[in-house]
Amino acid sequence: MTGTTVGARAPRLTLRRRRQLAGALFALPAVALVAGLIAVPIGQAIYYSFTQWDGLTSTWIGPSTWTQAFHNPNLWTALENNAWLLLAVPFALGLPLLIAMLLHQRVIGWKIFRSIYFLPTAISWVVLGLVAERFFAFQGTLNSLLHFFGLTHVNTNMLGYESTALSALGITFVFTMIGTNTMLFLTGLATLDTSLEEAARIDGAGRWRIFRHITLPHLSRFIQLAFVMTVIALFSALFSLIFVMTGGGPGYATTTMEFLIYQTGFAQGDFGTAALYGLILFVLTAIVGIVQLRLIGSDE
Amino acid sequence: MSLDTPPVAPEVPADRRARARRVGRGALFLVMIGVAVVMLYPFWVMIVDSLKSENQFLSGHGFSWASWRTLTSTIPIAQEVVSSTIICAVSILLILLVGLPAGFAFAKLRFRASGVIFLAIVSAMMVPLQAILMPEFVNITRLGLTGGYTGAVLVYAALGTPFSVFLFATYFRGVPDELIEAGIVDGLGYVGALWRLVVPIAIPAIATVTVLQFIQIWDDLLVGLLFIQNTSERPITVGLAVLAAGRTTSIPALMAGSLVSALPAMIVYLIFQRYLVKGLTMGIDR
Numbered sequence: 001m002t003g004t005t006v007g008a009r010a011p012r013l014t015l016r017r018r019r020q021l022a023g024a025l026f027a028l029p030a031v032a033l034v035a036g037l038i039a040v041p042i043g044q045a046i047y048y049s050f051t052q053w054d055g056l057t058s059t060w061i062g063p064s065t066w067t068q069a070f071h072n073p074n075l076w077t078a079l080e081n082n083a084w085l086l087l088a089v090p091f092a093l094g095l096p097l098l099i100a101m102l103l104h105q106r107v108i109g110w111k112i113f114r115s116i117y118f119l120p121t122a123i124s125w126v127v128l129g130l131v132a133e134r135f136f137a138f139q140g141t142l143n144s145l146l147h148f149f150g151l152t153h154v155n156t157n158m159l160g161y162e163s164t165a166l167s168a169l170g171i172t173f174v175f176t177m178i179g180t181n182t183m184l185f186l187t188g189l190a191t192l193d194t195s196l197e198e199a200a201r202i203d204g205a206g207r208w209r210i211f212r213h214i215t216l217p218h219l220s221r222f223i224q225l226a227f228v229m230t231v232i233a234l235f236s237a238l239f240s241l242i243f244v245m246t247g248g249g250p251g252y253a254t255t256t257m258e259f260l261i262y263q264t265g266f267a268q269g270d271f272g273t274a275a276l277y278g279l280i281l282f283v284l285t286a287i288v289g290i291v292q293l294r295l296i297g298s299d300e
Numbered sequence: 301m302s303l304d305t306p307p308v309a310p311e312v313p314a315d316r317r318a319r320a321r322r323v324g325r326g327a328l329f330l331v332m333i334g335v336a337v338v339m340l341y342p343f344w345v346m347i348v349d350s351l352k353s354e355n356q357f358l359s360g361h362g363f364s365w366a367s368w369r370t371l372t373s374t375i376p377i378a379q380e381v382v383s384s385t386i387i388c389a390v391s392i393l394l395i396l397l398v399g400l401p402a403g404f405a406f407a408k409l410r411f412r413a414s415g416v417i418f419l420a421i422v423s424a425m426m427v428p429l430q431a432i433l434m435p436e437f438v439n440i441t442r443l444g445l446t447g448g449y450t451g452a453v454l455v456y457a458a459l460g461t462p463f464s465v466f467l468f469a470t471y472f473r474g475v476p477d478e479l480i481e482a483g484i485v486d487g488l489g490y491v492g493a494l495w496r497l498v499v500p501i502a503i504p505a506i507a508t509v510t511v512l513q514f515i516q517i518w519d520d521l522l523v524g525l526l527f528i529q530n531t532s533e534r535p536i537t538v539g540l541a542v543l544a545a546g547r548t549t550s551i552p553a554l555m556a557g558s559l560v561s562a563l564p565a566m567i568v569y570l571i572f573q574r575y576l577v578k579g580l581t582m583g584i585d586r
Contacts, residue, residue, distance in 0.1 A: 022490035023409025030402035030461050031417060037436065037458035038424045044435035055438050099335055107329050115570065116336045122569035123342065124519035126537045127558040130544055131342040134349065134551070139360070141345070178339070180580065187581045222581070236428030240521040240537075244544045258430040265434050266526070275434040282431035289426030 121179030188222035403468020
């Protein structure tokens with residue numbers, strides 16, 4: 001009796017172990033790739049942030065590199081620019097929400113409109129940056145529009161001045177996010193049970209009340225996801241736009257954290273400080289990332 | 301309102317409501333056209349500005365094919381498109397080769413600490429390249445991988461793997477265990493089962509990863525800019541960005557090049573739109 005149990009158990013155990021072994025081997029390449037090219041560099045960045053480093057030789061300096069970095073006005077300018085750009089986030093969420101609501105009304109040809117609205121999503125931000133530069137240029141579309149509406153004496157050159165360049169960048173950012181966020185919200189609206197809205201309407205609820213009490217709560221998870229994606233893009237995807245539109249200028253007017261890292265490392269050759277700035281960016285995105293992980297986690 | 305409402309209207313409120321709705325729909329349609337104009341603006345700029353000679357561009361009038369005729373001599377566009385294509389294809393292949401088995405393992409072949417490792421990989425999704433840019437650049441350069449496409453491909457693969465692992469794992473969790481068990485018991489072995497059973501099931505997930513990564517990599521600037529040393533191996537976005545930053549190239553030529561660079565991603569996008577949406581909302585839309 002006991003003999004048969006043991007006999008039956010032994011091969012099953014090996015089967016389980018074989019399965020685990022297969023699992024570990026299947027996961028290994030991905031783990032190695034992520035460890036080698038993402039995890040290890042984080043560790044290196046921590047080490048190098050305490051050194052003077054030009055990419056070839058590094059000399060240990062210690063924590064004073066950090067105090068020194070925090071005394072650098074450029075760092076604060078970059079952080080400040082990032083903070084100002086956060087003002088674009090409500091627009092990058094609100095406009096797509098509005099557009100998604102419009103599309104959801106399903107007027108004639110809404111599918112064609114949907115494709116058109118999403119189309120800029122496919123284009124590189126390098127190209128969109130080039131186009132935005134044309135829009136804001138002295139002889140660009142913005143001034144033509146202003147002239148068309150009778151403001152013939154107004155001539156803007158938003159990218160040319162420290163006071164307005166960041167706003168121009170923010171406006172471009174909002175435009176580039178519209179497609180993705182509209183897509184997210186429209187998907188959310190599609191999962192909304194229309195009978196619920198219908199019932200509320202029959203009960204005499206106005207449009208605003210239906211939106212406020214039924215549509216918006218239903219979309220909350222999609223709005224959260226869009227918020228996280230938008231903020232992360234704001235911190236780490238503006239590089240292409242800045243590179244083609246302003247090069248970080250005029251002065252440091254459009255230098256964000258990610259661009260400061262690039263400039264410090266590759267224009268000034270100060271790899272140590274750039275690595276340190278990278279860690280600051282890492283912490284900033286990690287804060288947003290924790291929100292995102294909780295989002296994913298609460299779903300399981 | 302009262303003027304164009306016929307006196308009989310109060311007796312037939314349904315008629316008035318229908319008309320109000322029609323007016324509302326008409327207004328909505330106009331708003332949607334307005335939004336469409338804004339969203340099509342980049343394409344309009346690219347087309348109109350590329351169809352001018354440099355002088356016509358400066359004066360703001362005229363039409364010419366000049367910038368298109370001389371495009372290949374102003375920008376090494378063919379070579380750049382080839383570079384972009386190679387980089388995209390190899391990176392995506394690598395991401396799939398690495399991500400699919402891993403996603404499958406985390407979903408169906410759980411091993412010791414697989415939960416923690418999965419969480420660590422998913423967290424890597426949140427690490428922007430800029431945060432680790434300096435060590436990454438020095439490592440890849442020291443390994444001598446910036447000479448060809450290898451360095452850029454590795455970086456793209458590493459950046460794309462976390463999301464693809466997450467997406468595949470989520471996808472495979474929805475597949476019944478028995479399907480795979482049966483294959484393994486049938487003597488296919490794990491690799492055989494992966495290849496003959498799992499891959500065919502995973503086609504929609506593979507499509508989603510491919511489309512998302514194609515657009516991501518095709519459109520990227522930073523990796524191509526730093527991890528590819530030879531100008532003759534530059535991808536198209538890098539070529540355009542460097543020319544634009546130099547501010548010496550004619551804008552019509554730049555716009556023609558931009559249009560060429562935008563076309564492949566737009567075509568992929570229009571054909572595979574639904575996979576893109578699926579990938580984007582993965583994890584909350586189930």
